[in-house]
Amino acid sequence: MSGLIYWLDLAGVTIFAFSGVIIACQSRMDPFGMLVLGAVTGIGGGTLRDLVLGVPVFWVAAPSYLWVILATVSLSILGFHYIHRLTRTFLPVTDAFGLALFTVIGSHKALVLGHAGIVAVLMGLMTGVAGGMTRDLLAHRVPMVLRQEIYATASIAGGVVYAGLFTVGLNHVPAIGLALATTLGMRLAAIYWGLSLPT
């Protein structure tokens, strides 16, 4: 089980680091600016989660995460010219996968430590949005989470689904799958149809 979480976490870190690199490219940063933005986006949310939960920060305990970020950023620099040709929807779709993965992992970590459902939902939200929020703040963009599309909503829904299934004792793998599908489905639908909640 913790093996699956580890791999999902690595995937989330890679995806979010890549989203940071894309924005750094668009903002014409130099390679190490790209590294900073990739790292902040990839590990920002999980770092905050571990600090708040009072457990050792994941990438200090397992530096492999940092090598993955370094590799992601390096490969992105080599494939730089392709990044500039990516369509406008590529970034939000990438971000949606990262959001779904980090939401589930954040909720999972809190529940395994015995915290209440509402704490787990918030921890999922924090893990999912903090990295991307810092990325957008640093690049002088309005954070995705605060624009009108369904974003925090999708993370909270995924967290509620996961906390509910975890509490009723559903085997973890289907619970993870359903929660991932909830967040990802809502975000992709919002991107595809331009959905938003009423304001």
Add this chain to the structure above:
Amino acid sequence: MSGLIYWLDLAGVTIFAFSGVIIACQSRMDPFGMLVLGAVTGIGGGTLRDLVLGVPVFWVAAPSYLWVILATVSLSILGFHYIHRLTRTFLPVTDAFGLALFTVIGSHKALVLGHAGIVAVLMGLMTGVAGGMTRDLLAHRVPMVLRQEIYATASIAGGVVYAGLFTVGLNHVPAIGLALATTLGMRLAAIYWGLSLPT
């Protein structure tokens, strides 16, 4: 004593969460954007305080804080049309109450843990301003604390009063009252008369 602190803390969280909701409304965010901004403002400062003090984060230990934020945001959404009619001074006045409450609670927590007076003053300031600062950054506003009105000044003054009275052993309830009155009085006076320090 810790009962009084708990209730003051709940009041501060509610007030600051509400200030986050008001700004989210003004920035035309959707209901979950309002929830994110309400939560960040309500628990941001106390989270940073607990992390720095090395104690368990308050809302992880007592999830009732999160339900209070959820209720505050939900009621605000129902009363949405009234929020739009609030006068321009309502927000800074609300924020002043939150600032006073969080300043005293932050200083109190540090002093009870045996830290030096200057640490307690800074902890009060951090608890008081970090949530609102993040709220303003996320909503692309210049943080209140960095505009020219007396803001950090009021928090530092309240913290100094509380640390002083705590050190001379004054019974806690009057010490809390005097410190609250100091911060609140200075902020409200600054808002009412448009006071500012010379630059």
Add this chain to the structure above:
Amino acid sequence: MSGLIYWLDLAGVTIFAFSGVIIACQSRMDPFGMLVLGAVTGIGGGTLRDLVLGVPVFWVAAPSYLWVILATVSLSILGFHYIHRLTRTFLPVTDAFGLALFTVIGSHKALVLGHAGIVAVLMGLMTGVAGGMTRDLLAHRVPMVLRQEIYATASIAGGVVYAGLFTVGLNHVPAIGLALATTLGMRLAAIYWGLSLPT
């Protein structure tokens, strides 16, 4: 050894606090806004470092750091008119010294705790850039680290040099000197010749 680190750390805190005060002056903040920006810049990076490393936050354990910031800001207010006459390159040069000092101290702290080299490099980078990044975000400037000049690059280079020399067991004082010279030399060269990496 830890005595040397302590003095270098105090020097870094003072220098970064002063850089915060300069920017606060330029943004026409009041004295307590200057105090907030000075404190955030001076202790922001080290606070994040200690939280992530899971050790007591340095200025909570040793409040002398806070008195140093208070003195730096107070003296700056007295010398206010001179700050306005500083040349445009004074701020980045000051910042370069702070960056070099904090990079080495951050890497040193991580290595002494037994962490991997890549963790130490990132910790040096985080300690070096987090305070200044928050300073620039609060003052509505594009963070230096994300502009095109060699900035993160200089910190990473210094961290790599220090981690390498530490690992091969070089006596600490020359290792500190060489790492400081690496970061500082790269930054000053970048400022002097307007160097940047290709984007």
